[in-house]
Amino acid sequence: MTAGLFIFILLLVATVAPFLRRYLGNYAGWIYAIWPFTGFLYYLSLLPSINDGLIITETYAWLPALGINFTFYVDGFGMLFSLLVLGIGSFIMVYAGYYMRPYPMKGRFLGYLLLFMTAMQGIVVSGNLLTMFVFWELTSVSSYLLIGYYHEKPEARASALQAFLITGLGGLALLGGFVLLSIPYGSYDIAYILSEPNIIKDSNLYLPALILILIGAFTKSAQFPFHFWLPGAMTAPSPVSAFLHSATMVKAGIFLLARLNPVLGGTEIWTYTLSITGVTTMFVGAWISITQTDLKRILAYTTVSALGTLVLLLGTGTEYAVNAAIIFLLVHALYKGTLFMMAGNIEKKTGTRDITQLGGLFKYMPFAAVIMIMALVSMAGVPPMLGFLGKELIYEASAAAPKAHYFILTLGFLTNVIMVFLSLRLAIDIFWGKEPPYSKIPKEPSVSLIIGPFFLVLFSLLLGLFPSYMANPLTSKAITAISPDNDAIVLKLWHGFNLVLGLSVLTIISGFITFRFRHLILPFIDRINIKYFRREFTRVFFSVLDAFLGFTKVKTKTLQHGYHRFYLMTIFVFASILVWIMIWRADPVVIELDFSTMPLNLVAVVILIIAATITTVASDSRVVSLISLGVIGFGITIIFIAYSGVDLAITMIMVETLMVILAMAVVFHLPKYKPFSSTGARMRDTLVATMVGSFFMVLVLQAGTSAMEIPISEFFKEVSYTQAYGRNIVNVILVDFRALDTLGEISVISIAALGIYAILKLKPSKIKES
Amino acid sequence: MESVLLKIAASHMRPLLIVLSVVVLYRGHNEPGGGFIGGLMLGSAFILYAMAYGVKKTQKSIFFDPVNLTGLGLLIALASGLPAILMGEIFMTGQWITLFSNTFFELKLGTPLLFDVGVYFTVAGMLMLVMFSILEE
Structure with missing residues (x-):
């Protein structure tokens, strides 16, 4: 057996546990304890060889290109912790199987508990910082499910949320700390980092990495002033408390500090921060x-x-x-x-x-x-x-x-x-x-x-x-x-x-x-507490949370106002400003326009398009505007044909035709065609339209003149038939070279169609009727 | 909007457009055409019919739901990427089988064609879905 395989099977057991509980009856706890106990015996059997200096490392590729792997690293410390997690975990499973008998959803509860055990076991044998982070977050998620197990009770939900938010925020800080820690090493491998403790200490990333990692560890291990989530977490059923307080969760932060002690420890800031925090937490x-x-x-x-x-x-x-x-x-x-x-x-x-x-x-x-x-x-x-x-x-x-x-x-x-x-x-x-x-x-x-x-x-x-x-x-x-x-x-x-x-x-x-003399001392301490320590951390936490939610509500209302035209305008303005800045800062490009080779009939088409554009904007009849829009579309189609873009031309004809049909279908339902907007609004719209239109024009003209080394079209021309067996390059690009893009596009149009369908079919008035 | 001309035209055009859309789909690999255009044509065939006879009657005359057609298309497009994985290559790498080949004629079938069929159904389905919803209003 190996450390990685053991965790994988434990995860499988956790997954099937909720479904098998019904068939196993009241002995489920005993049966679910078998696999953790096997692990306990396995690690116990390693004890002699680990005491002789053996260190087990296993690596399973995950994203090897980025140096991110599932690496497991078992040394004396990892083994001691594994024994605690799995040994105590086995007894907890037996206990929980019996303890939870009168409660509903006990199968699910046992599954969560096994998941929690998996997560903690994963942390203690992790050999890669990111592997550890994944399991670290898994403990937060599974403890949320366990603490909130009595979810009908509001205080259980509040405690679960509080624990999850605090440890979750700490987890984010921890991820940042891990990334900073790995930068000087160029690796996430814990064994390597442990072997070269001085690299980080000599780096100026030491302090930021230390601060972030300490936030992660202190929130998880309930250090002052983050200690208040832990007493709240006792709303969980007793098996959870017994496990969470003894071998898992809160010990994860301690484990991390101890694990990284050779790397981060020994400096003054480490000594001072940990001593002061520790002594305060201990006494408080x-x-x-x-x-x-x-x-x-x-x-x-x-x-x-x-x-x-x-x-x-x-x-x-x-x-x-x-x-x-x-x-x-x-x-x-x-x-x-x-x-x-x-x-x-x-x-x-x-x-x-x-x-x-x-x-x-x-x-x-x-x-x-x-x-x-x-x-x-x-x-x-x-x-x-x-x-x-x-x-x-x-x-x-x-x-x-x-x-x-x-x-x-x-x-x-x-x-x-x-x-x-x-x-x-x-x-x-x-x-x-x-x-x-x-x-x-x-x-x-x-x-x-x-x-x-x-x-x-x-x-x-x-x-x-x-x-x-x-x-x-x-x-x-x-x-x-x-x-x-x-x-x-x-x-x-x-x-x-x-x-x-x-x-x-x-x-x-x-x-x-x-x-x-407790009868004298206790009331005295009570009085001191009431007089000086009335501030309740939980209440402060939830008022901060409420304030934050209020802020996001205001922010959402401002940005998500629900007016389609303003969304469009925001998108257009931002896009055109960004592109204009890019054009401004790029090297100047000389655009030579040569109309002399243009055939006369195309000149006529272009004039027609320009005339139709003006008509579209200026007309005060909706039908005239629609027809003029159609003229523009068909004019562009002719240009496509003239430059032998037959595929584009066919598509354009289809789209233009369908647009007209679509417009005809809705034209009777639209209100009277009248200018509602004020002159100021029209000026603004003109400005936005000019900005967008002009940047497109400049981009297209520049694209024609900028000299690439070898245009990619040459590549497609060459391999289209030899490799993809198609002579229609446009189609080959769509269905073969760039098929993944096309798959994305058809997914998007399907979702858009479903959206339209939902808006039209599921109107609130219709729902009310049924 | 009752129009005898439109009705007669629509009922005769529909099968023709369907056949044409299949032709356009198939020839797309070597000549102008392809799944997208074919899909638009297939959708148009039913939209034309719906404009002449109404959406309800059109929906009764077809044996599928546009929503399902869209989903089917997406599934086919997705499935066309899987053979490459089975062959140990990157998802969506084109796989080809030559059915028969002699000096005059060669018939090759490949996953890009299957993918194009997926595009064809998706586009047609989404077009019908939108247009039927709007025309019904």
């Missing part, structure tokens, strides 16, 4: 989450905080920081996936996810409670879970940050205190606490709903207990892939007595104290 996310009471909302804000931490670590860029980033990524994916799935389970069994309405659940679902509490222990960073190692490394990294480490350490400490507090609060309030009257007695979740959380927590525990045997092999090559100058640190559960351990103990104690 944690701070907002304190006072929330909706279980999923709390978790969503802690994700924002975790993403901020990851960005901060990538910005810091020291050996400890890079190690901490990769370990924390793993930690967070494992516990956040578990917690969201458990949140879904609790909501399903009790009918609410408001933590003030929950309590005493331990005696009803002890097994589920143990799993959730272990995940919360990991979130709090308490041994023996992997979360403890992650938090230790973050403290090490913060303490050793090159700049402002006191500031970062303080905010990091506060954030972790909040995490400990939230873990305690969720564990104790939900599983012990005062028991509200439940409408039905809660039960243990069924196997499909608990198997995912169980294995994720088990992993987290094993990785935490045996870090050097399990966590190190998984992550060491990922760390060197994103930061070639640094080595993986050998992880240990016990570090000895040092500053970091002291901080850890202090964090846990402070968390306990906060929890003990």
